[in-house]
Amino acid sequence: MFRSMDTIVGMLHNRSETPTFAKVQQGIQDMIRRCFEECNVGQIKTVYPASYHFRQERGVPTFKDGMKRSDYQLTIEPLLEQEGGGAARKLTASRLLQRRQIFSQKVVELVKQHHRSSLAALNPHMVVPEDQLTRWHPRFNVDEVPDIEPAVLPQPPAMEKVSTAQEVLALACSLMSPMMEKALRQLALRSAEPSSPAPPAWCPPSQRCRLPHQPPCLALKGVFQVLPERVRAKEAQKQLAQKQLAQMTWRPEQEQPLQCLERLPELARVLRSVFLSERKPALSLEVACARMVGSCCTAMSPREMEKHLLLLAELLPDWLRLHRNRTDTYVKLDKAADLASITACLDT
Incomplete structure (x- = not known):
């Protein structure tokens, strides 16, 4: 370094x-x-x-x-x-x-x-x-x-920073004219009571009585517009903190089903690709699990893949059906179904 x-x-x-x-x-x-x-x-x-x-x-x-x-x-x-001769x-x-x-x-x-x-x-x-x-x-x-x-x-x-009108008035009181001091004092009082603004001095009485009935965009003129954004940001931060707290308190037996549900949309796409490549109306459960283990991005064992397929058949019985006989279990897939609607249903 x-x-x-x-x-x-x-x-x-x-x-x-x-x-x-x-x-x-x-x-x-x-x-x-x-x-x-x-x-x-x-x-x-x-x-x-x-x-x-x-x-x-x-x-x-x-x-x-x-x-x-x-x-x-x-x-x-x-x-x-310093070098000799005064050189740079x-x-x-x-x-x-x-x-x-x-x-x-x-x-x-x-x-x-x-x-x-x-x-x-x-x-x-x-x-x-x-x-x-x-x-x-x-x-x-x-x-x-x-x-x-x-x-x-x-x-x-350390440089002293001012953020309110009262602080500006306290720091620069000796450097301003009486007219400027009066204007700043009025601004400080107006910012301290934003909920009850006084009507403008130059408005005639006929217009003052119509002030409460103005459209919302004019009635809210002067209100701090960033306040709604701050409220929404605070709510989002609160929800994120609650989610993080829940994640930190999850037990392993609670987290594993959630991970299985998150993998289902990807596994549905892989399963449909396997059926299209095999060109068969039905596959044995063992063969389907072996093909999906080799094609899936997530590293899983055939036993874990079988659990995911059983969960898919339970959630989507019209799309994926299991046929059991005496020796083996076969998987049959509805290839005509829309894959986008299937994955959207799993995401929700």
Whole structure:
């Protein structure tokens, strides 16, 4: 991650473009084929604090959907040593290699700390000079080393947001004229009592008396139109929560019949295809189950397929009939029936 991040940040820095997290994130994910988040940037800062300088800036050009130029963005500035002669500092290939080696050494130092703690926990404990250490202890599992704790990154300043007319009036009271203050106060009172709107002051008395008898579209003018959508969304969310609760409390013996019913429309189509391919008026139950097991998308045993066929015959006796004799059971299908109406009946 550090190698990919250093490469992309170096490209942006060398062409005098401000590297932001939104710009480098997609490029890093394309290079490493993994998810890259701000917590990974914090881990890099923990390992190599002198590699970058992070700031929250606004006014940085962005080409990402849903992000405005006025929004705060996390900028990443590589920390480089000043070259002689005051030349512009750039991330050259040699510097990228040097920074990669430093980062690798610092990661090994972190692992050495965990290795030292592991040796101290042994009985008896061991102390090995780090300059003589050539391999890890056999009981020290490198894969069990805990993840690096991400460092704290700069966060955008908390901006106070207003949502009601009263809050606007309280914040901007000293910056407005008396006429504007009066208008906002009237708006606040009107929004606090939406159920009893006062008639407009400019309407003559003859029109005021006809206000209650206006059409619904005019009588509801000014009512918050999003309220019905919110009510419907809340009802849908409530129904989804009840369905999820029911699914979590289902026992296995309750869930299996429901799964059987969900498979029946697909099995009806497969069964009709089997009869059309065999070109026979009737098939033995064993042969029909074997053919359907090989053609069905869901993996089932012949015994399970037989249970589904018996359920189909029970639900649709006019379409699928079973004829039993002394030695075997035969299945007969009405090929002239409309398959769309059959599957629609099973879906319901």
